[in-house]
Amino acid sequence: MFEISKVKYTGKIKEVTLGSGEKAVIIGGETCYPFHLFEGEMPNTPKIAFEVWDFEPDDWQDWAIEPFRDVIGNPAAWARKCVEVFHAEIIALNLKGADPNGKDRVVEEVVSVVKNVIEAVDVPVIVWGTSNDEKDAVLLRRVAEVCEGKNVAIGPLSEKNYKHIGATAIAYNHPVLASSPIDVNLAKQLNILLGNLGVKDEKILIDPTTGGLGYGLEYSYSVIERDKMAGLTQEDIKLQYPIVCNLAQEIWKTKEAKLTQEDDPKLGDEKKRTILLESVSAMSMLIAGADVVIMRHPESIALVQEMIKELTSRGI
Amino acid sequence: MALTGIQIFKLLPKTNCGECKYPTCLAFAMALASSKAEIDACPYITDEGRLQLSEASAPPIRQVSIGSSDYEIKIGGETVLFRHEKTFLNQPGFAILISDTMDDAEIESRFEKVNFCQYDRIGTTLRPELVALKATGNDERFISLVKKAIEKPYGIVLICPIISLMKKAVEICKARKPLIYAATTENVQELGFLAKAFNCPLAVKGNGIEEVMHLTEQLTAMGVKDLVLDTSSRGVRESFQDQIIIRRAALVGKNKQLGFPTITFPCEMTDSLMKETLIASCFVAKYAGIIVLSDFKGESIFPLLLQRLNIYTDPQRPMTTEQGIYPINNPDSASPVLITCNFSLTYFIVSGEIENSRIPSWLCVMDTEGLSVLTAWAAGKFLGDSVGSFIKKCGIIEKIEHRKLIIPGYAASILGEVEEELPGWEIQVGPREAVHIPAYLKMWK
Ligand code: SF4
Numbered sequence: 001m002f003e004i005s006k007v008k009y010t011g012k013i014k015e016v017t018l019g020s021g022e023k024a025v026i027i028g029g030e031t032c033y034p035f036h037l038f039e040g041e042m043p044n045t046p047k048i049a050f051e052v053w054d055f056e057p058d059d060w061q062d063w064a065i066e067p068f069r070d071v072i073g074n075p076a077a078w079a080r081k082c083v084e085v086f087h088a089e090i091i092a093l094n095l096k097g098a099d100p101n102g103k104d105r106v107v108e109e110v111v112s113v114v115k116n117v118i119e120a121v122d123v124p125v126i127v128w129g130t131s132n133d134e135k136d137a138v139l140l141r142r143v144a145e146v147c148e149g150k151n152v153a154i155g156p157l158s159e160k161n162y163k164h165i166g167a168t169a170i171a172y173n174h175p176v177l178a179s180s181p182i183d184v185n186l187a188k189q190l191n192i193l194l195g196n197l198g199v200k201d202e203k204i205l206i207d208p209t210t211g212g213l214g215y216g217l218e219y220s221y222s223v224i225e226r227d228k229m230a231g232l233t234q235e236d237i238k239l240q241y242p243i244v245c246n247l248a249q250e251i252w253k254t255k256e257a258k259l260t261q262e263d264d265p266k267l268g269d270e271k272k273r274t275i276l277l278e279s280v281s282a283m284s285m286l287i288a289g290a291d292v293v294i295m296r297h298p299e300s301i302a303l304v305q306e307m308i309k310e311l312t313s314r315g316i
Numbered sequence: 317m318a319l320t321g322i323q324i325f326k327l328l329p330k331t332n333c334g335e336c337k338y339p340t341c342l343a344f345a346m347a348l349a350s351s352k353a354e355i356d357a358c359p360y361i362t363d364e365g366r367l368q369l370s371e372a373s374a375p376p377i378r379q380v381s382i383g384s385s386d387y388e389i390k391i392g393g394e395t396v397l398f399r400h401e402k403t404f405l406n407q408p409g410f411a412i413l414i415s416d417t418m419d420d421a422e423i424e425s426r427f428e429k430v431n432f433c434q435y436d437r438i439g440t441t442l443r444p445e446l447v448a449l450k451a452t453g454n455d456e457r458f459i460s461l462v463k464k465a466i467e468k469p470y471g472i473v474l475i476c477p478i479i480s481l482m483k484k485a486v487e488i489c490k491a492r493k494p495l496i497y498a499a500t501t502e503n504v505q506e507l508g509f510l511a512k513a514f515n516c517p518l519a520v521k522g523n524g525i526e527e528v529m530h531l532t533e534q535l536t537a538m539g540v541k542d543l544v545l546d547t548s549s550r551g552v553r554e555s556f557q558d559q560i561i562i563r564r565a566a567l568v569g570k571n572k573q574l575g576f577p578t579i580t581f582p583c584e585m586t587d588s589l590m591k592e593t594l595i596a597s598c599f600v601a602k603y604a605g606i607i608v609l610s611d612f613k614g615e616s617i618f619p620l621l622l623q624r625l626n627i628y629t630d631p632q633r634p635m636t637t638e639q640g641i642y643p644i645n646n647p648d649s650a651s652p653v654l655i656t657c658n659f660s661l662t663y664f665i666v667s668g669e670i671e672n673s674r675i676p677s678w679l680c681v682m683d684t685e686g687l688s689v690l691t692a693w694a695a696g697k698f699l700g701d702s703v704g705s706f707i708k709k710c711g712i713i714e715k716i717e718h719r720k721l722i723i724p725g726y727a728a729s730i731l732g733e734v735e736e737e738l739p740g741w742e743i744q745v746g747p748r749e750a751v752h753i754p755a756y757l758k759m760w761k
Pocket of ligand 1: 328329330331332333334335336337338339340341344357358359360361
């Protein structure tokens with residue numbers, strides 16, 4: 001008789017609740033490597049979050065704008081469309097407009113956008129800052145305040161600004177995204193610091209830093225695998241948190257996502273190609289161990305959701 | 317797994333005759349243990365000893381070659397479950413399905429697609445490498461497919477349920493070392509003989525893992541060594557799990573009967589090419605040796621080729637690019653000059669964006685010990701004096717007539733220092749993020 005050689009899992013990824021009320025979503029909770037359901041459980045299947053920007057994007061491909069053309073200038077309407085038309089379970093509000101290297105919108109202006117979006121939808125929201133430590137320290141604290149009671153995931157928190165944002169998140173009871181640059185030890189270190197600060201285990205999410213397909217995807221892939229391995233098999237409790245990949249922006253900005261078929265016939269249809277660049281990357285992240293992936297195009301999201309369903313389906 | 321020097325010593329004649337060029341049998345055994353010598357250097361070892369040695373030193377997953385010359389691929393030979401544990405060695409081959417039911421134009425276009433879907437990517441070419449020829453009852457047409465295939469350079473998978481037809485096909489393309497698909501419980505003897513007679517790799521199709529093991533056991537006993545496994549599962553979940561279970565059985569469970577690469581068929585698992593591509597992406601990440609696709613379109617095969625490149629990149633490889641001058645888009649003496657660090661990801665993204673802009677440019681990559689611009693600057697490795705002396709020495713001055721240099725936006729604070737180091741130069745501050753490079757270069761003066 002052939003016997004499957006099974007992995008001895010000693011750990012479990014913590015469950016983190018996003019959002020509040022009926023549409024709250026629980027992520028994490030797995031007791032095995034991704035989709036290894038012959039030897040463990042994934043009680044909460046991985047989720048896809050729909051990306052929404054705080055302002056009308058000026059550099060998006062036309063085929064990326066197309067599904068949202070009627071709402072793209074209005075973040076609240078945009079988020080609502082994701083939920084009502086595309087059945088989004090989570091919204092990821094990307095505060096690109098606040099980036100000091102870009103539009104550098106003032107904090108209060110952006111905060112009012114956040115407020116509008118939060119009020120427009122009943123699903124959980126992830127609020128993603130600018131990755132500029134100083135700006136985020138101010139911006140995300142205000143976000144935490146105005147989102148009181150909504151259990152909004154806030155990040156990214158870096159080693160430099162985790163204290164400021166973390167303390168406010170504790171006060172308003174929001175989960176936080178601990179962000180480290182593609183390194184297991186740095187990820188662990190920041191999680192420890194957050195714990196010391198008083199952030200509860202069920203309020204920590206890991207942002208491992210996401211590389212796009214062809215642009216460092218392999219680094220993220222392996223760091224996620226190592227995070228999960230440490231958490232599930234090496235009793236590394238400080239790595240037993242769900243992983244969130246902010247993928248969309250890394251894919252859609254690459255040159256391979258921008259060239260049209262006319263520019264380079266060998267690359268084929270530009271819309272389908274970009275959808276596949278995004279969804280193949282998302283699959284890679286999910287197979288490595290991501291619990292939430294932030295994506296842009298409704299068609300790539302639908303494809304990945306179908307794959308998640310098949311990979312976790314019970315019927316054999 | 318591998319034997320120790322002492323264990324190997326016990327299998328040697330212990331006469332210390334020296335013909336292996338080592339003074340003693342023990343010294344030779346030690347050299348063998350550390351792979352510094354080949355067992356064939358000792359003419360006196362018994363057949364029995366030789367067998368034991370080769371069995372013990374055989375890799376847990378056999379490496380199998382398919383195809384010939386430029387398009388020869390190797391699959392299997394893997395030693396780890398996770399790429400970070402060492403590296404994955406042999407990328408899975410992508411095959412396009414060509415069937416005897418297709419008309420001439422379709423067949424021609426499919427062969428052409430293997431050639432068309434090739435992509436240059438800094439230092440390498442990404443391309444699929446196989447055609448899977450399928451017989452479904454039109455024997456003559458199938459044979460004509462095989463004949464057509466040997467006019468092209470690609471590797472061949474022969475999918476044919478009829479033994480006599482398979483034999484004809486193999487005879488035609490045997491020099492190409494085609495993969496014969498597939499031995500089942502019904503035909504294992506015949507196909508085993510065929511594979512052995514023509515020295516071609518053989519796929520094994522069993523109903524589930526246990527049947528596959530029975531088949532490989534029989535074939536191994538017949539002396540057929542180059543096998544490729546198919547468990548017949550065509551559901552996404554089962555097929556994905558089979559890949560993991562097989563790899564783990566071979567590496568962790570030391571299961572010899574499963575120590576072979578696998579073949580997968582996303583083309584039989586859905587009718588949508590989009591979904592098929594995602595199914596294939598699961599097999600790129602987790603362990604397929606060959607992935608048979610219903611079609612190659614630029615939009616579908618390109619993302620898979622990129623994913624394969626990424627997953628099979630050796631994580632032990634230093635994350636640096638060689639210091640030097642990189643011409644992009646055929647620059648001349650009037651083209652802009654940019655400088656950046658040698659962290660390979662930075663180089664990759666920056667050079668990609670310059671290419672994207674289609675503006676002919678010179679990219680100077682300075683050795684920053686693999687640090688990104690911002691970290692290199694913070695660590696004192698991207699400062700005015702180092703940038704200045706690099707620009708003077710690297711040879712860019714001979715290539716250009718102007719004296720303008722674009723430094724990364726993240727290093728804007730060294731502007732003054734660089735100006736001091738390079739008198740007579742106009743130092744320009746480029747964008748911080750690489751995405752903004754095309755817009756910047758288009759405006760550049
Ligand atoms: S050739 Fe063989 S028998 Fe002679 S010394 Fe070497 S190992 Fe020993």
